[in-house]
Amino acid sequence: MNALYLAFAYLRYHWARSLVLTLVAALILFVPVATQILLSTSERALIARGNATPLLLGSRGSQLDLMMAALYFSDERPEPVPMREVEAIWDSGLGIPIPVHAAFSSSGFRIVGTSLDYFDFRALDLSEGRGLSILGDAVIGATVASTLGKGVGDALVSSPENLFDLDGVYPLEMPIVGVLAPTNSPDDDAIFVDLKTAWVIQGIGHGHEDVVTAAQVAAGSEAVSNAAVVQYQRITEDNIESFHFHGSQDNFPTSAVIVVPNDTRAGTILKGRYLDGENPTQLIEPASVIQGLVDRIFRIKSLLDVVTTIIAIAAFAAIGLAVFLSYRLRAKEIATAVKLGAKRGMVLRLLSAETFTLLSLSTMIAAIGAAIVARNAEAWVGWLLSLGA
Amino acid sequence: MRISRSLVAASLIVFASSAAVAQDRPLVVAVNYPLQYFAERLLSDDADVVFPVPRDVDPSFWRPSIADISMIQSADLILLNGAGFATWIDRVSLPRSKVVNTSAAIEDQFIITESITHSHGDGGEHSHEGLASYTWLDPILAIAQAEAIASAIITKGVAPADDVNAQLETLIADLQALDAKAAVALDGLQDTTILTTHPRYQYFARRYDLSLASLQWEAGAMPTDADIADLETLVDQTGAQILLWEAAPPAAAIDVATSLGLQSIVFAPLAHGIEGRAFEDMLDDMLFAMSKAGADD
Numbered sequence: 001m002n003a004l005y006l007a008f009a010y011l012r013y014h015w016a017r018s019l020v021l022t023l024v025a026a027l028i029l030f031v032p033v034a035t036q037i038l039l040s041t042s043e044r045a046l047i048a049r050g051n052a053t054p055l056l057l058g059s060r061g062s063q064l065d066l067m068m069a070a071l072y073f074s075d076e077r078p079e080p081v082p083m084r085e086v087e088a089i090w091d092s093g094l095g096i097p098i099p100v101h102a103a104f105s106s107s108g109f110r111i112v113g114t115s116l117d118y119f120d121f122r123a124l125d126l127s128e129g130r131g132l133s134i135l136g137d138a139v140i141g142a143t144v145a146s147t148l149g150k151g152v153g154d155a156l157v158s159s160p161e162n163l164f165d166l167d168g169v170y171p172l173e174m175p176i177v178g179v180l181a182p183t184n185s186p187d188d189d190a191i192f193v194d195l196k197t198a199w200v201i202q203g204i205g206h207g208h209e210d211v212v213t214a215a216q217v218a219a220g221s222e223a224v225s226n227a228a229v230v231q232y233q234r235i236t237e238d239n240i241e242s243f244h245f246h247g248s249q250d251n252f253p254t255s256a257v258i259v260v261p262n263d264t265r266a267g268t269i270l271k272g273r274y275l276d277g278e279n280p281t282q283l284i285e286p287a288s289v290i291q292g293l294v295d296r297i298f299r300i301k302s303l304l305d306v307v308t309t310i311i312a313i314a315a316f317a318a319i320g321l322a323v324f325l326s327y328r329l330r331a332k333e334i335a336t337a338v339k340l341g342a343k344r345g346m347v348l349r350l351l352s353a354e355t356f357t358l359l360s361l362s363t364m365i366a367a368i369g370a371a372i373v374a375r376n377a378e379a380w381v382g383w384l385l386s387l388g389a
Numbered sequence: 390m391r392i393s394r395s396l397v398a399a400s401l402i403v404f405a406s407s408a409a410v411a412q413d414r415p416l417v418v419a420v421n422y423p424l425q426y427f428a429e430r431l432l433s434d435d436a437d438v439v440f441p442v443p444r445d446v447d448p449s450f451w452r453p454s455i456a457d458i459s460m461i462q463s464a465d466l467i468l469l470n471g472a473g474f475a476t477w478i479d480r481v482s483l484p485r486s487k488v489v490n491t492s493a494a495i496e497d498q499f500i501i502t503e504s505i506t507h508s509h510g511d512g513g514e515h516s517h518e519g520l521a522s523y524t525w526l527d528p529i530l531a532i533a534q535a536e537a538i539a540s541a542i543i544t545k546g547v548a549p550a551d552d553v554n555a556q557l558e559t560l561i562a563d564l565q566a567l568d569a570k571a572a573v574a575l576d577g578l579q580d581t582t583i584l585t586t587h588p589r590y591q592y593f594a595r596r597y598d599l600s601l602a603s604l605q606w607e608a609g610a611m612p613t614d615a616d617i618a619d620l621e622t623l624v625d626q627t628g629a630q631i632l633l634w635e636a637a638p639p640a641a642a643i644d645v646a647t648s649l650g651l652q653s654i655v656f657a658p659l660a661h662g663i664e665g666r667a668f669e670d671m672l673d674d675m676l677f678a679m680s681k682a683g684a685d686d
Binding site: 132194245 | 455459
C-alpha cells in the first residue's frame, strides 16, 4: 500500500513524463483493439445487408454491379430488367418479388423506386410524416434529411439525366411526405418513391405536365434545390388525373428485383430456373457475392495485424527503454533510499508499483476508448460505407 | 348501486373484447361492388370486406383521400377488377403483395374498345387502347373472378381453405344458374338492336349475343337536346325499341324515350350495389325486365 502511495506520488510529481508514457501505452493498446472492432463491425454490416437479401434478380452481367446498385444504391447502372420478370415470380407463387429502380438521383442521393413491400421487408419505420401514398410522393432516409436539412413539407427535384433531353421529359418535383428513422444502412441515404413515380421520372408515365419554367425560377416565384435544373414537372391535385403510362407494364424497366422465396425449397427451385447461361436474367445470392468481396477486402486485415504487432512491439520496446533510462537517471535517488535503510526488495516494489500504476491507467484509458468505439461502431461504419457508395 | 357497477364493468369487458376481436379480423378491400359481394360470400364472417367508394361516386373515377389510401394499404387483401377498371390504382401506392388482379386469368377475353390518340408537350402523338371494364356482367367471367378471389383468400390464409371452397362451390352454382336463366330470358332479343345510355354492357352483350349501340350520357341526368338528337339518329339507324338506362333518369327523360318508341329499362351495371339486394337478385330483376320488354315487342 505504501509502495503504491509513494509510486503514485512520484508519478504525480513527474506528471508530464507520466502523462506521455500513459498516453503512449494507452494508444498502443487502443489502436489494435479499435481497428479490430471497426473491421469486424464493417464485415458484419456488409454481410448483414447481403444476408438480409435472400435472392436478387437482374440482367445478366456483373453480379457485383447488380448487388451494389440494388443493395447499396451505388452509382453502378446494371442493365434494367423488364417487369414481366417480376410478374413471372408472382405467377410462380414461390416468393415475393420487390422491384428496385435505382437509376435516378436528386441532390446527390439516389432515388429508389420500389413497392411498399420494400418497407416491410427491410422493417423501415417512419420518424416523421407518412408513407408513400400517391404518385410523386417521396420518403427520405435519415441521412438525406439531415444532410439536406429537409423534412416533411419540403420538396426534392430529380436531377436531369440529360441536359439536351429532346423527348421533353423534365425532372420531377417530389413532395417529401415522410422521413425514415435511422437504420445505419444504405436506406438512410436513399430517396424512396413508388416505382410508378420512377417511371414518370423516366418519361414512361406522364400527364398534362405542370411545368415550372426557367422564367418562373428566375422571377423568384419558384425555387429549385439543384442549380442545374431549369425546368421541372410537378404532379398536382389538378393534373394527377391526367397521368398515365404508355404500353404494357410488363415491358417497363426496373434496375433489379429482390426476391424473398417462401422457403428454402422455393428458393432452390427459383435458382434452378435462372441457371441457363442463355437467359438474359440472372438470380444471384447477394450473401455469397458479398462474402467473396469481403474475403478479398479482408485479406488486407491479416497484413494490418502484422503491421500492428510490429508497431506494438517497437512501441513497447521504446517504453521499456524509456523506463530503463529513467531508472538509470534515478540511480542516485535509489542509492539514497538504500542508504536510508530501504532494502533492495523495497526499491524493486516501488519501481514495480510505478510501472503497474502507469500500465493500469493506460489500460483504463484504452478500455474507455474501445468501449466508445464499440458503442458507436455501427453508426461510424454505416457512415464510412455510405461514403464508399 | 353494486348491481349497476357490475353491469358497467361487464359491459366494458364485453366492449373491450369485441373491439379486440374486431381489430383482429382480416380486412379485405374491393374496388367495386361485385368483388365485394363475391368476397363476402366466400369469407362468410371470417373477415371484414370493404368497398370504400361513396355511393354517389363512379368507382371507375374515384379519387381516394390520403385516409382512404392509408386504410386500403392496411388491408390484408386488395381486390382489383383489372380490365382498366378503377384508374386511381395507377396513381396510388399499393403493397403489391396484397393486391390481387381478379381478371388476370381472363385477359385473353377482354374486349378492346376505341383507341384514343393524343400528345403531350413536345412528345409526339401516341395512342391508348381502351378496354371494356364491366367484366362481371358476364356470369362466366364473374365466376373466373370469384375463383381468383377464393385462391387469393386461401393463399393469404385469410380464411380456412375448406370453408372458402365450399362457399365458392355455392357461389359458382348461383352464377351458373343466373347464366342459364339469362340465356333463356334474353332468347329472342338477338335480332334486335338495344340502345344503352353508356357503353357498360359489352361483356353482357357478347355473352348473350346481343347487338348494342351505345350513347355517352351522364348517368341519372336529364339528356340534353344534343343527346336527344343523337338518340333520334340512332333509333332511325337501328330501329331499336329498347333503351337501357345506366341509372334511373328523371321521368321527363323516360317520356322522351317513350315518344321515340323506346321501352326504358334501368339496368344498373352494378359497380355499386343496392342496399339489401344480392348481386344475382339485381341481375335477375334486370333480366326479367329485358325479357318482358322483348316479349312486348
